[in-house]
Amino acid sequence: MSDHIQLELTLIKGNFDSAGEASAKVKRVLQQLGVDAAVIRRIAIGCYEAEMNVIIHSDGGKLLAAVYPNRTEITVSDDGPGIADIDLAMQEGYSTAPDYVRELGFGAGMGLPNMVKCADEFKITSAVGSGTCLYMVFKH
């Protein structure tokens, strides 16, 4: 019997219909496992922001969630254009979202800063032309 639960969810480029469903699935699993509600909230926000970034900015990607008894590890990777200036991207309010996305109510430029606020550990690796990978750890 394994000591953790693994979830792998596919994220589709531009798919606003199912936006948020991957985070909702992760959240449901956490609720079924009885993780504390406040922790679930942080994880849900972190996953949601990461999911939206993949849907809005990339050509598609994957969300991997590994739930251990004392922590949850979230890895989000995508095939997208990559981020040229990571420090700039991490600034609150800075957004590269196209107009049609802003019209839908997204693209406020708070995704990455929110993720850093919610997660206990946060790592981002990205290069222009080779996509982006996020790694977040949430302690229970």
Next chain:
Amino acid sequence: MEEYFHSVRLDTDKCKGCVNCIKRCPTEAIRIRRGKALILESRCIDCGECIRHCPSHAKNAVTDSIADLEKYKYNIALPAPALYAQFSADISIDKILEGLLGLGFNEVYEVARAAEAVSDYINRYFTQNDISKKPVISSACPAVVRLIQVKYPELIDHLLPIDPPVEVAARHIRRITAIRHAIDPQDIGVWFITPCPAKVTTIRQPIGIEKSNLSGAIGISKIFGNLLKKMSCSAGTNNLKRSTFRGQGWAIAGGESSAAGINKAIVVDDIQAVSEVLEQVTLGKLKDIDYIECLACAGGCVGGPLTVENRFVAEQNMKKRLLKAGVSKNINVQNKEDDCITEKDFQDKRKAISARPIMMLDEDILRAMEKLELMEKTIKKLPGLDCGSCGSPNCKALAEDIVQGSASETDCVFRLRQRVKELAEEMVALAQKLPPSLRK
């Protein structure tokens, strides 16, 4: 397991064991066992959806009755605004209130008056506070509060931190009656005349306060016949009405938000729609909305299971009353100083609203992980048709029931037929294999 009172009950004699109620329950709280519906107490929120949809009328709500008035020395009726909507606008509210006195109550205090005071509070809450958790969710509908406790506990701190109008009214009237008539507060019977089974449950199982200020709740449908009789002999000249449309409007969906005058408010009625909207809030959407007026019953309280009039007609009745009252009569008629609802009546030793999450598979996270993996394996074997024939509302619920030990795979008719087919095929195959002495 703590004792929990539910007002929604099943009359097993009338129950046919069909799937109507199990499919409609917003918290998947019903199962069919031994041919009859069974309500899982930990999941039931007393919303009354099952009462509405049972074709055999096997579901009902337990409420108090007029006979219970004899337990008290002095009895006060607190009519819900929805009561007024049961009558055409030609019938004055004074006549309705006099009718209530005729049933045996010593006094009547309109919940609509407390609704006006609560509307003011809601308005002040937004202007005086910098609210971090938006949208704020109305706390007036106990079925919605219970839905949040059970399905969306992370939204508990979005709830408006004030008691619903009926509790404010009850606290107020009990306090001033004790003073005015020099009676012990314990000897005063304070009775809610209600369209709502969830309110009946709240009296025995209070949310947000230690003890309810109400003595009990009597369903509108239970006294309607007798009330009509008393009203036919009442002239309606005693000038008992003190409420305005602002408070009365709380009976219909949208009445609360417009009375409170909140700009960015949305109104969501019907428990399924409320569940979907709350789901959106948990995903972090709707942050630009200030206030959500949530009502478990379609149409608002006039759509409650214990009403008599059709909810669309009731809504019409309320709207006609507004037209008759006009905009000018907006003044709160207050005769005596002590009649006003004050800060004292609002919050009285509030108790934190507890989460009662039903999703958790096991207290021990490792056991919960095992169960989750087993659930995933089981779901793959089930047909995914969500037919309800097994007695669980859908295939995921059956998988969970199997893992928790309250059901088995062969409860699924499709799975059973599949197994029978597999076994039959095995038997045919075996039948072909004859021993050498019998082979032709």
